[in-house]
Amino acid sequence: SDSDAFYNTQDIGRKSSMKQALILVTAALLLAQLVHTLPHNKREAVATADSSEDNSPKMILLVYTLTEITRLSKWALDNGVVVIKNTINELNELPVKDELLQANITRMATVVKEISDLSLSEEDPDSLLKLFTSMMNFANMLGDYQSMPEDSKLKLTLKTALESNGFNKFDKEFENKMVDFAGKFDKAFGEYVQALSPAEKESESKLLKWFDEYKTETDDDKKLDKFGEFFDILN
Numbered sequence: 740s741d742s743d744a745f746y747n748t749q750d751i752g753r754k755s756s757m758k759q760a761l762i763l764v765t766a767a768l769l770l771a772q773l774v775h776t777l778p779h780n781k782r783e784a785v786a787t788a789d790s791s792e793d794n795s796p797k798m799i800l801l802v803y804t805l806t807e808i809t810r811l812s813k814w815a816l817d818n819g820v821v822v823i824k825n826t827i828n829e830l831n832e833l834p835v836k837d838e839l840l841q842a843n844i845t846r847m848a849t850v851v852k853e854i855s856d857l858s859l860s861e862e863d864p865d866s867l868l869k870l871f872t873s874m875m876n877f878a879n880m881l882g883d884y885q886s887m888p889e890d891s892k893l894k895l896t897l898k899t900a901l902e903s904n905g906f907n908k909f910d911k912e913f914e915n916k917m918v919d920f921a922g923k924f925d926k927a928f929g930e931y932v933q934a935l936s937p938a939e940k941e942s943e944s945k946l947l948k949w950f951d952e953y954k955t956e957t958d959d960d961k962k963l964d965k966f967g968e969f970f971d972i973l974n
Contacts, residue, residue, distance in 0.1 A: 760913070797931070811917065812874040819854075820855065822909050829900045831844065932947065
């Protein structure tokens with residue numbers, strides 16, 4: 740399916756799942772900032788995933804996409820923080836830790852604390868910004884780990900601790916959820932197009948052109964980068 744093409748797991752040169760997540764969440768952060776500038780009633784509609792205040796096809800698509808990325812981010816942080824906490828505990832038990840390893844343990848502990856302190860409330864207009872910022876820090880940290888040279892001592896030490904605490908299972912589930920998101924997004928965009936009047940299709944031609952290019956892109960990394968343009972065009 741098209742959504743499977745979004746993440747071709749056979750492609751050895753593809754971005755790691757966390758680099759993929761980073762592009763997704765960076766795009767979502769742009770959207771959260773866009774939502775932040777909306778009038779209060781529209782912002783509230785987005786926060787509660789209720790589009791009744793503005794039933795325009797674009798607002799419905801915006802709300803839906805943001806809701807799905809929010810759900811994905813919450814899942815990643817809720818489950819990922821458990822893996823990282825247990826990994827830190829295991830690494831702290833090592834009798835010898837060089838400076839580089841200690842710096843990584845400290846970074847993981849900082850990210851864990853930030854996620855643990857995260858308090859999300861519909862009353863707080865900054866909630867989405869905080870969530871996506873935490874998700875970016877989390878994805879950045881794991882993305883850096885995944886891009887370390889495979890044979891480095893640091894990578895091998897971290898890999899052993901992460902994998903013994905469920906990282907592979909978490910990473911695979913997260914990737915599956917991103918594939919699922921891609922499929923849902925394709926479907927939601929199709930519904931958005933169907934809801935447009937001929938005049939609206941004319942005025943939304945830039946967004947429709949973007950989707951055509953996004954759909955026809957077959958290179959995994961380029962397709963993902965293309966998705967990153969979505970909220971720029973919405974803005």
